[in-house]
Amino acid sequence: LKLSRVSRTAWCRSGVRFLSQFNQDQGPMTLASLGLTEFETTNKNKSIKREKLCPLTEIPKSKVKPLGNKGIKAAVVKKSLHVESAPFSAKSFSELELPPLLLERLESEGFKSPTEVQSAAIPAILSNHDVVIQSYTGSGKTLAYLLPILSQVGPLKNESSSDGKSGKKTDIEAVIVAPSRELGMQIVREFEKILGPADKKVVQQLVGGANRSRQEEALKKNKPAIVVGTPGRIAEISAAGKLHTHDCRFLVLDEVDELLSFNFREDMHRILEHVGRRSGADPRGPKGSAVRQDERHTVMVSATVPFSVIRAARSWCSDPLLVQSKKVIPLESIPSGPVILGPTSSSSTTSNMQVQGTVQSLPPALKHYYCVSKLQHKVDTLRRCVHALDAKSVIAFMNHTKQLKDAVFKLEARGMKAVELHGDLGKLVRSTTLKKFKNGEVRVLVTNELSARGLDVAECDLVVNLDLPTDAIHYAHRAGRTGRLGRKGTVVNMCEEPEVFVVKKLQKQLGVSILACEFTEGKLVVNEE
Numbered sequence: 001l002k003l004s005r006v007s008r009t010a011w012c013r014s015g016v017r018f019l020s021q022f023n024q025d026q027g028p029m030t031l032a033s034l035g036l037t038e039f040e041t042t043n044k045n046k047s048i049k050r051e052k053l054c055p056l057t058e059i060p061k062s063k064v065k066p067l068g069n070k071g072i073k074a075a076v077v078k079k080s081l082h083v084e085s086a087p088f089s090a091k092s093f094s095e096l097e098l099p100p101l102l103l104e105r106l107e108s109e110g111f112k113s114p115t116e117v118q119s120a121a122i123p124a125i126l127s128n129h130d131v132v133i134q135s136y137t138g139s140g141k142t143l144a145y146l147l148p149i150l151s152q153v154g155p156l157k158n159e160s161s162s163d164g165k166s167g168k169k170t171d172i173e174a175v176i177v178a179p180s181r182e183l184g185m186q187i188v189r190e191f192e193k194i195l196g197p198a199d200k201k202v203v204q205q206l207v208g209g210a211n212r213s214r215q216e217e218a219l220k221k222n223k224p225a226i227v228v229g230t231p232g233r234i235a236e237i238s239a240a241g242k243l244h245t246h247d248c249r250f251l252v253l254d255e256v257d258e259l260l261s262f263n264f265r266e267d268m269h270r271i272l273e274h275v276g277r278r279s280g281a282d283p284r285g286p287k288g289s290a291v292r293q294d295e296r297h298t299v300m301v302s303a304t305v306p307f308s309v310i311r312a313a314r315s316w317c318s319d320p321l322l323v324q325s326k327k328v329i330p331l332e333s334i335p336s337g338p339v340i341l342g343p344t345s346s347s348s349t350t351s352n353m354q355v356q357g358t359v360q361s362l363p364p365a366l367k368h369y370y371c372v373s374k375l376q377h378k379v380d381t382l383r384r385c386v387h388a389l390d391a392k393s394v395i396a397f398m399n400h401t402k403q404l405k406d407a408v409f410k411l412e413a414r415g416m417k418a419v420e421l422h423g424d425l426g427k428l429v430r431s432t433t434l435k436k437f438k439n440g441e442v443r444v445l446v447t448n449e450l451s452a453r454g455l456d457v458a459e460c461d462l463v464v465n466l467d468l469p470t471d472a473i474h475y476a477h478r479a480g481r482t483g484r485l486g487r488k489g490t491v492v493n494m495c496e497e498p499e500v501f502v503v504k505k506l507q508k509q510l511g512v513s514i515l516a517c518e519f520t521e522g523k524l525v526v527n528e529e
C-alpha cells in the first residue's frame, strides 16, 4: 500500500471502509500490530531496531515532504528533540520547561507530577512537532496537549512566545475538536481549571446542542484564544464566517479515530481545510523561513490508533512524531502497511503483538470477567454483580438506546439508584444526569456508546457490558471508563451462552484474560475453565 501521499479526499472516502474491513479481517489495528511496541520484530531476518528508526537520541530534523494537501502545512523549523533523556527523566512539571505562571496554576490545582505520556508529549509539542499521541485510557492525554498549548497561547504563556502571525485579537490560536458534546465540555472544564477563574474566558465551548447564537456572541464579545467543540458546530460557525481560524497555531483532534468516521467526514474536511490556512501565504515558501515558524501544529490523540489515523497523520501533518507513554518515534518509521495476522503468522508473533496492544490501549491493572446470563436475567445479574463487588460507581453499557429505560426501571425497582444517558435526551437532561452520576447521587449510569469515549469519572470502579461491544476498539474505550490514572477497576461482560465465542475473540484480540465468573451468595466466583 502506498499511503504516504493519499489525497485528503481519498483518505476521507476510504478511511472508514478501510478500517471496518480491517477490523473484520484481522481484529482492531493497534500500534502493536503495526510493529511499534517492540523495537525488534520476532523475524530475525527483518529485525528493525530502534536505533535504526531513530538514530542516536535525536529525532531527525524535518525533511520537506510533498504533502499533497495544497500545502496547508509547509515545513516547519523545528527544534531537535532528545527522546531518551529529557522526556523520560522528567520528575516534575518544572523539568518540562513550562512557563512559571502555568507551573503555579498546576500546583494550586494539585497537579504534582506529569504522567508518562505527558512527559513524552509536552516536549515533543513544545519543539514544534506535529504529533500523534497514543496511550491507554485514563493516562492523562488531555493535559499532554493542553499544557503545551497554554505555554504558548493565552495569559499563562511564556513571555518569549510570539503572539501569532497577525496579532489580530479576533483570531483563534487553538482549535480542539472532540466527537461528543460531553467530551467537549469536559475538555473545556480542564482548560478552565488550569486557566483559573480570572481567565476562564480565554477558552470558549462550541459544542452542538447548545445555543449557537449565544456561542457566536461570546466569540465576538470575549475574543477567546482557544475554542473547543464538536465538528458540526465548529464547521457551521466557521462556514458562517464567525470563527476566524486561518491564523490558528494549534489544531487538536481528540479521539481522532472517532473523528475520522463517516459521520464527521464533511465537517472534519472543512476544519482541516480552514484551520491554520493563512490567506495569501505561499505554502511552498522558502524552507526555514521565519514565516513558517507559526504554521499550524496538528495533534492527534486517542487510546486506539488504527491504521486510518496513521494514514491521516501522514497526509495532514508535517513529519509527525508518534508519542506513546515511554516512546517518541517518527511516524515515518512505521511500516507502510498493516501487519497481516493471517494463518501463516506464527502464533508467538501473533500473541506477542496482542499482548503489546493491550498494554497500549487498556490500563494494565484492569480486571476483566465475563458472566453467562440469559437476556431476561441480565439486569438482575448486574444488580448482583454490583453488590458482590461492592461497586460504588458503575457504568453499564447497552447497544440499543430503547433498552436503557427498561434497565433503569428494573434497577430502581430493586432499590438501586440508576439513570439513563444517551444522545436522544435534551442537553440539559444530559448534563444534569452526568453531574448526578459524577457527584455520587446515582450508583449506576446505564448508557450507550455516547459515554464510551473520553468520559472521565475518577470514582467509576466498575464497567459492565450488558451487551457485548461490537469490536475490540469499542471494548477498549468502554472498559477505559474505569481504572483511570492507576486506580483499581473491573470490567464485567454479560453474555448469553452462544456469545461466549465473541468474548474469547475479544480476549485474543486485546491480549487480556477475560475470566468466566458468576455471582453467587453475594460473592464473585471465578470459574476454572
Ligand SMILES: Nc1ncnc2c1ncn2[C@@H]1O[C@H](COP(=O)(O)OP(=O)(O)OP(=O)(O)O)[C@@H](O)[C@H]1O
Binding pocket: 110, 111, 112, 113, 114, 115, 118, 135, 136, 137, 138, 139, 140, 141, 142, 143, 302, 303, 453, 454, 455, 456, 458, 480, 484, 485
Ligand atoms: N499529571 C497529573 N496528575 C494528576 N492527575 C492528572 C494528571 N494528568 C491528568 N490527570 C487527571 O487524570 C484523569 C484522566 O485524564 P484524561 O481524561 O486526560 O485521560 P485520557 O488519557 O485522555 O483518557 P481517555 O483515553 O479515556 O480519554 C483526569 O481526571 C485528569 O485531570
